[in-house]
Amino acid sequence: MIKNLKIFWLFATYSMKTTLQNKVGLVLFTLGKLIRFGTFFFFVFYLLSNTELLAGYTLNQTIVFFLTYNIVDSLAQLLFREVYRFRFLVVSGDLNTVLVKPYHPFMRILVGGIDIMDAFISVIYMILVTYFIFQLPGISWINILMYLLMIVNGLLIAAGFHIAVLALGVLTTEVDHTVMIYRDMTRLATFPVDIYKQPLQFIFTFIIPIGIMMTFPVKSLLNLLSPTIYAICFTLSITAFISSIKLWDYALKRYQSWGG
Amino acid sequence: MQKYIELFRLTVDQYFIYRINFLLWRFRMVLNLLIVYFLWTAVYDNTRIAFGYDKPEMITYVLLISIFSDLVFSSIVFEIGAEILNGDIINRLLRPMSFFKYLLTKEVADKSINVTSSLIETTLLLLLLKPALVAPESAFVVVVAAVHLLLGMVMAFLISFCLSMIAFWSAEVWAPRFIYFVLVTMLAGNYFPLNILPAPIYSVIQLSPFPYFVFLPAQLLVQGFSNYNPVSIVIQLFWVGILYVAASKLWQKGMREYSFYGR
Amino acid sequence: MITVKNLRKIYKTPIKTDNTLKDFFDRQYKEHTALHDISFEIEQNELIGFIGPNGAGKTTTMKIMTGILYPTAGEVQVLGYTPFDKKHEFLKQIAFVMGQKNQMLWELPATDTYKLNKEIYEIPDAKYKKTLGELTDLLEVGSFIDRPVKTLSLGQRMRVELIASLIHSPKVLFLDEPTIGLDIFAQTTIINFIKEYQKQYKSTVILTSHYMQDVQRLAKRVILIDHGGIIYDGALKELVEKHSSLKRIQVMLNSEIDVQKLKLPADTQIEYQYPQLRLTVKKDQIEEVIQKTLSHVDYDDITIENETLEEVIKKSFKQE
Numbered sequence: 131m132i133k134n135l136k137i138f139w140l141f142a143t144y145s146m147k148t149t150l151q152n153k154v155g156l157v158l159f160t161l162g163k164l165i166r167f168g169t170f171f172f173f174v175f176y177l178l179s180n181t182e183l184l185a186g187y188t189l190n191q192t193i194v195f196f197l198t199y200n201i202v203d204s205l206a207q208l209l210f211r212e213v214y215r216f217r218f219l220v221v222s223g224d225l226n227t228v229l230v231k232p233y234h235p236f237m238r239i240l241v242g243g244i245d246i247m248d249a250f251i252s253v254i255y256m257i258l259v260t261y262f263i264f265q266l267p268g269i270s271w272i273n274i275l276m277y278l279l280m281i282v283n284g285l286l287i288a289a290g291f292h293i294a295v296l297a298l299g300v301l302t303t304e305v306d307h308t309v310m311i312y313r314d315m316t317r318l319a320t321f322p323v324d325i326y327k328q329p330l331q332f333i334f335t336f337i338i339p340i341g342i343m344m345t346f347p348v349k350s351l352l353n354l355l356s357p358t359i360y361a362i363c364f365t366l367s368i369t370a371f372i373s374s375i376k377l378w379d380y381a382l383k384r385y386q387s388w389g390g
Numbered sequence: 391m392q393k394y395i396e397l398f399r400l401t402v403d404q405y406f407i408y409r410i411n412f413l414l415w416r417f418r419m420v421l422n423l424l425i426v427y428f429l430w431t432a433v434y435d436n437t438r439i440a441f442g443y444d445k446p447e448m449i450t451y452v453l454l455i456s457i458f459s460d461l462v463f464s465s466i467v468f469e470i471g472a473e474i475l476n477g478d479i480i481n482r483l484l485r486p487m488s489f490f491k492y493l494l495t496k497e498v499a500d501k502s503i504n505v506t507s508s509l510i511e512t513t514l515l516l517l518l519l520k521p522a523l524v525a526p527e528s529a530f531v532v533v534v535a536a537v538h539l540l541l542g543m544v545m546a547f548l549i550s551f552c553l554s555m556i557a558f559w560s561a562e563v564w565a566p567r568f569i570y571f572v573l574v575t576m577l578a579g580n581y582f583p584l585n586i587l588p589a590p591i592y593s594v595i596q597l598s599p600f601p602y603f604v605f606l607p608a609q610l611l612v613q614g615f616s617n618y619n620p621v622s623i624v625i626q627l628f629w630v631g632i633l634y635v636a637a638s639k640l641w642q643k644g645m646r647e648y649s650f651y652g653r
Numbered sequence: 654m655i656t657v658k659n660l661r662k663i664y665k666t667p668i669k670t671d672n673t674l675k676d677f678f679d680r681q682y683k684e685h686t687a688l689h690d691i692s693f694e695i696e697q698n699e700l701i702g703f704i705g706p707n708g709a710g711k712t713t714t715m716k717i718m719t720g721i722l723y724p725t726a727g728e729v730q731v732l733g734y735t736p737f738d739k740k741h742e743f744l745k746q747i748a749f750v751m752g753q754k755n756q757m758l759w760e761l762p763a764t765d766t767y768k769l770n771k772e773i774y775e776i777p778d779a780k781y782k783k784t785l786g787e788l789t790d791l792l793e794v795g796s797f798i799d800r801p802v803k804t805l806s807l808g809q810r811m812r813v814e815l816i817a818s819l820i821h822s823p824k825v826l827f828l829d830e831p832t833i834g835l836d837i838f839a840q841t842t843i844i845n846f847i848k849e850y851q852k853q854y855k856s857t858v859i860l861t862s863h864y865m866q867d868v869q870r871l872a873k874r875v876i877l878i879d880h881g882g883i884i885y886d887g888a889l890k891e892l893v894e895k896h897s898s899l900k901r902i903q904v905m906l907n908s909e910i911d912v913q914k915l916k917l918p919a920d921t922q923i924e925y926q927y928p929q930l931r932l933t934v935k936k937d938q939i940e941e942v943i944q945k946t947l948s949h950v951d952y953d954d955i956t957i958e959n960e961t962l963e964e965v966i967k968k969s970f971k972q973e
Contacts, residue, residue: 232773
């Protein structure tokens with residue numbers, strides 16, 4: 131465990147050093163992300179201050195939904211950034227140098243590229259969400275605890291998805307953009323998935339579980355989830371996570387590497 | 391002429407070779423449309439009129455924007471940036487073919503194929519969801535909207551061109567492009583009609599190029615001339631002029647100072 | 654130490670048709686047997702060379718011995734472990750160096766990768782410092798060890814890469830084309846280093862290389878692999894003796910001659926293009942041929958060569 135933490139820390143500092151080598155790009159990208167967030171935030175704010183309700187949620191509630199989407203999204207990017215570069219590692223054959231090392235390959239290929247830019251942005255989201263949560267009436271500490279737990283649950287699903295992407299990358303070099311599909315899909319949860327009509331809402335909640343990942347944390351904060359739903363959520367995320375690990379093990383057995 | 395037709399065909403063929411890339415790009419566009427469509431549908435759940443638009447108007451606006459965006463913003467111009475960086479641009483220029491006609495042909499091919507898919511997707515959505523829509527006020531409105539749209543395409547082309555010129559002086563072409571797209575997504579009217587914004591903000595935005603890409607044509611078709619200010623066409627022409635001068639100046643200066651070290 | 658028994662590896666490649674949907678849901682595969690039930694054993698402290706043409710199965714064998722690939726059938730034991738299990742105790746005792754593959758942190762100095770490997774391999778401080786010092790001296794990398802890896806030349810990169818692979822003093826070292834793409838100086842540095850290293854650290858080294866000189870200078874024992882099977886396993890010297898039955902004589906003439914008049918043995922291969930005369934003869938006929946030739950012609954210069962190792966190997970592949 132201590133060994134893994136040390137390695138994780140080293141990878142994080144190295145990835146930070148690497149990012150800092152291109153300061154102009156770093157500043158511009160961060161700026162771009164902040165502009166996008168700022169204008170969108172303003173839009174949600176402005177929209178709801180005029181219409182008052184969106185799918186039954188108030189202004190502050192909708193903002194918390196929006197911020198929670200951003201938090202889960204940026205935490206997943208922060209942690210799993212390296213997955214975006216995985217295809218190159220496979221095609222170049224450099225993955226082989228990872229597989230012969232005495233550590234879990236996920237240390238390198240899953241969480242080996244911590245993105246400080248996203249860390250910085252995540253902190254901003256978290257400060258904002260804390261402020262807006264305290265604007266909501268009647269929130270108990272239990273609700274907040276469940277909210278955090280559901281975010282962790284969402285990140286577990288995200289981890290499962292990213293591991294599945296890695297496994298696919300090992301199985302075939304043809305599918306190149308699976309991780310972009312994930313990113314695009316999650317954007318459906320910018321607003322609570324309640325805005326979608328059935329059967330889309332069901333699909334976006336349980337089949338492609340972005341609802342569970344990004345909408346449900348806030349629902350648990352607002353005390354809108356039943357124990358059964360919680361049970362389903364936790365079962366689903368744990369199953370997704372375990373299956374993705376199984377898929378990874380299977381992919382390694384089928385790995386063909388390159389060259390004679 | 392023959393060679394440009396051939397180039398057009400080749401560009402289209404390429405999409406079918408890299409069809410996964412293309413399908414994914416379309417997939418992203420469809421998701422975008424779904425988000426905006428359902429967002430606004432949800433808004434009208436408890437109000438009949440929001441920001442001066444009723445539901446059929448807003449839904450028509452959202453669908454038009456989706457098609458217009460494909461027409462205006464799908465572009466291959468950013469490829470030049472990459473070609474300047476890796477030196478391939480030299481080969482392009484040495485060919486017995488006008489570089490700008492080459493660019494234009496590829497651009498038209500790219501736009502045709504994206505708009506075709508966009509039309510198919512929108513039709514499918516209409517068939518599935520059967521929303522109520524509104525028709526344009528008169529034929530004249532359609533003509534004015536078309537002029538704005540055409541000028542919008544020229545503007546988008548010139549801006550992408552200018553942004554690619556950065557490659558002559560710096561390898562940092564990705565970040566400015568990202569910022570441009572962020573601004574376009576937010577300020578061009580992809581998520582909401584710009585005239586729902588508070589009046590002071592809207593007036594400031596009207597001075598920028600952003601409302602003239604897709605917002606104005608779509609808004610004209612939905613609301614007619616009631617909110618239209620004829621000065622728009624002057625502002626837009628002004629931007630086209632400025633961007634044209636900037637683009638040609640940057641291109642000339644860039645070609646003169648181009649030092650390719652090889653990578 | 655290393656036991657490979659009836660090892661088989663079958664690669665599957667998808668057959669692409671024009672129908673993407675069908676390809677996706679009902680993919681057809683073409684099977685390609687890369688290794689046909691091969692067996693061999695390697696003892697401790699051996700330096701062994703794998704030789705064979707491209708796609709013969711050398712790299713596949715190495716990738717299975719290091720746990721990267723999963724064998725289709727057969728048994729592989731390295732240091733008492735099954736490689737594919739990727740037990741950390743096992744991986745800590747081996748190293749796999751692949752030419753033109755990169756384990757270094759690209760944007761950062763080599764020292765950063767070393768520090769990372771120190772943690773990954775859990776090397777104690779004192780031992781790390783000592784090994785790093787020794788390897789730095791042996792490979793003479795001191796002057797560029799602090800520069801970002803991406804700024805290094807190919808030869809320099811290979812040297813820092815070698816240190817990264819050896820920093821944990823592996824018991825078994827796998828080298829797959831370690832000199833590929835390097836110029837002759839860099840190549841010599843690497844080969845001399847491997848020889849020196851093996852002597853000093855008493856490790857087992859398994860090597861593949863396109864350059865026969867590499868193999869010749871390093872390995873006493875070679876395994877010839879072709880089409881996924883072993884066609885020779887034994888001492889390099891014996892292989893050369895067995896297949897190298899010919900010598901080559903090259904004579905620079907001063908005046909034109911009639912070759913027929915020399916009356917050379919019937920199976921001598923003659924290439925004559927004035928002023929050069931080239932003869933390829935059997936070893937036991939060499940004296941006779943030289944005598945006959947030199948007594949009949951007026952010459953400037955004469956050289957006698959053995960077949961190169963490349964030629965010997967080529968021949969042994971053909972005979973199979």
